[in-house]
Amino acid sequence: MNAHVELRDAVRALCKGFDSAYWQKVDEARAYPEEFVDALTKAGWMSALIPEEFGGSGLSLTEATVIMEEITRSGGNAGCCHGQMYNMNTVLRHGSPAQKKKYLPKIATGELRLQSMGVTEPSAGTDTTRIKTVAVKKGDRYVVNGQKVWTSRLQHSDLMILLARTTALDKVAKKSEGMSIFIVDTKSKGIEVRPIRNMVNHETNQVFFDNLEIPAENLIGEEGRGFKYILDGMNAERILIAAECIGDGYWFVDRAVSYSKDRVIFDRPIGQNQGIQFPIAEAYMELEAANLMRYDAAARFDRHEHCGAQANMAKHLCAKASWEAANVCLQTYGGYGFAAEYDVERKFRETRLYLVAPISTNLILSYVAEHVLGLPRSF
Numbered sequence: 453m454n455a456h457v458e459l460r461d462a463v464r465a466l467c468k469g470f471d472s473a474y475w476q477k478v479d480e481a482r483a484y485p486e487e488f489v490d491a492l493t494k495a496g497w498m499s500a501l502i503p504e505e506f507g508g509s510g511l512s513l514t515e516a517t518v519i520m521e522e523i524t525r526s527g528g529n530a531g532c533c534h535g536q537m538y539n540m541n542t543v544l545r546h547g548s549p550a551q552k553k554k555y556l557p558k559i560a561t562g563e564l565r566l567q568s569m570g571v572t573e574p575s576a577g578t579d580t581t582r583i584k585t586v587a588v589k590k591g592d593r594y595v596v597n598g599q600k601v602w603t604s605r606l607q608h609s610d611l612m613i614l615l616a617r618t619t620a621l622d623k624v625a626k627k628s629e630g631m632s633i634f635i636v637d638t639k640s641k642g643i644e645v646r647p648i649r650n651m652v653n654h655e656t657n658q659v660f661f662d663n664l665e666i667p668a669e670n671l672i673g674e675e676g677r678g679f680k681y682i683l684d685g686m687n688a689e690r691i692l693i694a695a696e697c698i699g700d701g702y703w704f705v706d707r708a709v710s711y712s713k714d715r716v717i718f719d720r721p722i723g724q725n726q727g728i729q730f731p732i733a734e735a736y737m738e739l740e741a742a743n744l745m746r747y748d749a750a751a752r753f754d755r756h757e758h759c760g761a762q763a764n765m766a767k768h769l770c771a772k773a774s775w776e777a778a779n780v781c782l783q784t785y786g787g788y789g790f791a792a793e794y795d796v797e798r799k800f801r802e803t804r805l806y807l808v809a810p811i812s813t814n815l816i817l818s819y820v821a822e823h824v825l826g827l828p829r830s831f
């Protein structure tokens with residue numbers, strides 16, 4: 453499936469400038485791929501979803517997914533930049549005209565980055581309604597206290613979207629009510645950031661809020677409806693990440709195919725053995741099927757239709773397919789799959805993340821069981 457050929461070619465051309473040695477270097481140093489993100493910004497791809505009236509490219513989510521897919525397909529890691537795409541979408545869909553006017557043009561030029569979103573907390577985990585970070589309105593400000601974990605790209609972002617409780621859990625009719633989202637200047641007083649070293653080169657942090665003051669005008673949408681807005685943004689996030697997985701998956705399949713043609717053992721290419729061929733063929737078929745769900749979910753999103761089920765299913769199927777392709781590729785490379793110079797072990801780690809974040813497999817399965825199939829609620 454090779455839709456949007458011109459867009460693909462343009463992103464591919466940019467990615468060519470960031471080769472395997474580049475990604476190995478940033479991975480080894482656990483560094484942020486600053487030059488890559490800069491190049492992406494200058495070329496306009498980081499502002500793909502910003503409408504032209506605000507200086508962006510005004511592309512659809514489907515086209516934005518093609519950008520993400522091409523980054524991972526080229527051997528890169530899109531985790532450094534996907535945040536801006538889906539956070540942007542939250543501002544676009546739920547922000548006020550004044551907020552859009554204030555932030556979007558600067559994000560489009562690259563003057564500001566909106567790469568970060570603070571939702572997950574240590575004690576709440578996946579049960580977001582249990583978050584303990586609170587925002588209390590005092591005059592023309594909200595005062596925030598609490599803690600987040602796994603807040604990614606915060607150190608390379610000027611703005612973040614923050615979810616906090618504005619009404620206590622025991623004071624709301626439904627537990628999903630009483631939470632609000634805010635645009636936060638990441639350099640504000642009252643924010644302490646502690647990086648988490650992790651399995652992949654993913655800049656992510658613990659964040660502590662100690663009387664952080666946010667101007668009331670930075671509230672996005674209506675107070676108390678933030679969870680709904682976050683869920684809406686999560687559909688975009690899931691679809692974009694599904695596409696990243698597709699890019700990873702094709703990268704693994706391409707690598708497995710070419711390596712198995714070249715590697716000669718027992719006087720023949722290992723790819724001549726069906727024991728090597730069949731798993732690669734199977735991984736390819738799984739990817740092709742998952743990719744259909746990705747395009748369906750993205751098209752529904754672009755038509756402003758309900759797409760929660762499709763976004764979840766796309767993310768799940770694409771993450772599973774890329775992980776399967778990663779396993780097959782590693783097996784095909786044998787011992788060399790473990791050597792950093794071939795990139796397989798790095799991409800293997802990178803793609804594994806997506807079975808856990810931004811939402812873990814079990815939570816997607818329970819969503820489909822309950823909301824699509826009508827099975828009893830399990831939690």
Ligand SMILES: Cc1cc2nc3c(=O)[nH]c(=O)nc-3n(C[C@H](O)[C@H](O)[C@H](O)COP(=O)(O)OP(=O)(O)OC[C@H]3O[C@@H](n4cnc5c(N)ncnc54)[C@H](O)[C@@H]3O)c2cc1C
Nearest residue numbers: 569570571572577578602603604654809810811812814831
């Ligand atoms: C590298 C990285 C980057 C991240 N970036 C961000 C970010 O930028 N912003 C942000 O807000 N969050 C971020 N996250 C957090 C991520 O979204 C969560 O880790 C993920 O949603 C899972 O939550 P948890 O780790 O608290 O797991 P938990 O909620 O503790 O769950 C642990 C396991 O138990 C399973 N489980 C829990 N409840 C049930 C149940 N009822 N039935 C069956 N199984 C269940 C889960 O599926 C999971 O496998 C990031 C995480 C990582 C690792």
